[in-house]
Amino acid sequence: MSTATPNASSDVLDFVVHKANGLKGLVDTGLQSLPRQYIQPPERRLHASQVISQESIPIIDVSNWDDPQLVESIFEAASKWGFFQIINHGIPQEILDHLQDAAHGFFGLPNEERKKFWKGKSPTDTAFLATSFTPLKEKVLEWKDYLSFRYIPGDEKSQTLWPSVCKDPVLDYMKRVEMVIKKLLELLLTKLNVREIDKEKEYALMGSLTINLNYYPHCPNPELVTGVGCHSDISSITVLLQDDIGGLYVRGIEEDSWIHIPPVNGALVINIGDVLQIMSNDQYKSIEHRVVANGSKNRVSVPIFVNPGPDALIGPLPEVLETGAAPRYKPILFSDYFSYFFSKGHDGKNSINYAKI
Ligand SMILES: COc1cc(/C=C/C(=O)SCCNC(=O)CCNC(=O)[C@H](O)C(C)(C)COP(=O)(O)OP(=O)(O)OC[C@H]2O[C@@H](n3cnc4c(N)ncnc43)[C@H](O)[C@@H]2OP(=O)(O)O)ccc1O
Numbered sequence: 001m002s003t004a005t006p007n008a009s010s011d012v013l014d015f016v017v018h019k020a021n022g023l024k025g026l027v028d029t030g031l032q033s034l035p036r037q038y039i040q041p042p043e044r045r046l047h048a049s050q051v052i053s054q055e056s057i058p059i060i061d062v063s064n065w066d067d068p069q070l071v072e073s074i075f076e077a078a079s080k081w082g083f084f085q086i087i088n089h090g091i092p093q094e095i096l097d098h099l100q101d102a103a104h105g106f107f108g109l110p111n112e113e114r115k116k117f118w119k120g121k122s123p124t125d126t127a128f129l130a131t132s133f134t135p136l137k138e139k140v141l142e143w144k145d146y147l148s149f150r151y152i153p154g155d156e157k158s159q160t161l162w163p164s165v166c167k168d169p170v171l172d173y174m175k176r177v178e179m180v181i182k183k184l185l186e187l188l189l190t191k192l193n194v195r196e197i198d199k200e201k202e203y204a205l206m207g208s209l210t211i212n213l214n215y216y217p218h219c220p221n222p223e224l225v226t227g228v229g230c231h232s233d234i235s236s237i238t239v240l241l242q243d244d245i246g247g248l249y250v251r252g253i254e255e256d257s258w259i260h261i262p263p264v265n266g267a268l269v270i271n272i273g274d275v276l277q278i279m280s281n282d283q284y285k286s287i288e289h290r291v292v293a294n295g296s297k298n299r300v301s302v303p304i305f306v307n308p309g310p311d312a313l314i315g316p317l318p319e320v321l322e323t324g325a326a327p328r329y330k331p332i333l334f335s336d337y338f339s340y341f342f343s344k345g346h347d348g349k350n351s352i353n354y355a356k357i
């Protein structure tokens with residue numbers, strides 16, 4: 001490789017973040033043992049005894065969006081688990097396969113090609129490559145790189161500058177998934193007594209879409225690291241495509257228990273984010289989740305963070321408070337909440353306290 005390999009533990013942050021090699025660049029040096037920057041303290045590792053197999057999150061068939069039973073199943077899953085998988089959503093398998101191939105294609109590029117898109121150096125502000133979560137603020141780094149796109153429909157000028165290996169698969173997917181996002185939000189909002197998603201509500205629910213191609217390289221000691229630490233998403237909803245490797249766990253109802261979300265071919269994992277928990281005044285749950293690294297395989301996943309527009313004011317919906325319920329959250333500007341989320345490492349469910357009354 002053309003960049004010097006880190007030869008001391010203290011060089012790792014410099015090599016991975018400041019020299020823009022990413023975790024993939026580090027793993028490609030032929031890493032045999034784990035740098036201390038990636039070793040999590042025992043209380044932040046997932047132990048086999050915490051994983052329960054008696055429970056599972058629902059898998060919901062959405063082939064008929066008008067089926068009255070569907071709205072009930074989604075309502076129940078969003079209220080109880082905050083997570084569910086959907087099948088028969090109408091997005092062709094080929095589009096999903098191309099998207100996963102695109103993620104492997106980008107992270108398989110030579111290091112010098114990948115790093116052209118590094119955060120702060122990318123030719124466009126709608127696509128950048130980054131690592132971990134907040135690497136300059138975290139005590140321990142997460143075992144993940146990601147390529148992030150801000151999706152603005154029709155913004156061809158900036159999309160022309162996206163990595164050519166990913167551009168079309170990402171855009172093809174986004175064009176198809178938009179309808180699924182709208183249908184899911186419509187059903188979720190119906191059960192909150194919202195009759196119509198007008199322009200203002202649409203901006204507050206889905207005014208900004210970010211799609212990330214997550215790459216979790218194989219790890220020499222997967223039990224010592226975390227792919228993604230415990231967190232809840234700040235989105236209204238997140239739509240995730242995962243590959244067949246597995247490793248995503250969601251917090252269970254029993255104390256300190258975790259439930260694996262098994263890969264289901266063609267399915268999309270849907271989770272409620274903090275914004276919808278706030279808007280629904282806690283009817284819907286934004287549940288903590290985490291990702292475990294793999295000892296032999298490179299995992300990819302593709303979340304779409306369906307976020308409010310930056311200057312949307314987020315608070316419990318008037319329709320939800322019509323019953324006389326007391327609001328549990330104060331109105332917050334989404335851009336403030338976003339900055340708060342990214343001002344620290346992942347810290348479980350703590351971010352939402354920012355908005356609590
Ligand atoms: C990932 O897990 C997630 C993500 C989400 C996300 C939901 C979304 O909707 S957005 C996903 C895309 N991510 C972002 O948009 C990140 C937003 N980041 C920021 O706004 C800022 O970077 C910041 C985190 C607030 C920090 O700002 P600041 O302190 O001013 O520092 P910067 O100037 O940005 O950076 C300084 C320096 O460090 C480099 N750097 C920072 N972060 C990274 C990184 N992750 N990887 C690599 N390098 C990084 C930066 O480029 C600068 O380098 P220089 O060489 O230019 O000095 C929801 C849920 C999840 O679990």
Ligand SMILES: O=C(O)CCC(=O)C(=O)O
Pocket residue numbers: 214228233240242247248289290291301302303
């Ligand atoms: O990779 C996954 O399965 C989930 C990633 C995740 O939770 C996130 O990026 O917020």
Ligand SMILES: [Fe+2]
Pocket residue numbers: 231232233289
């Ligand atoms: Fe997440």
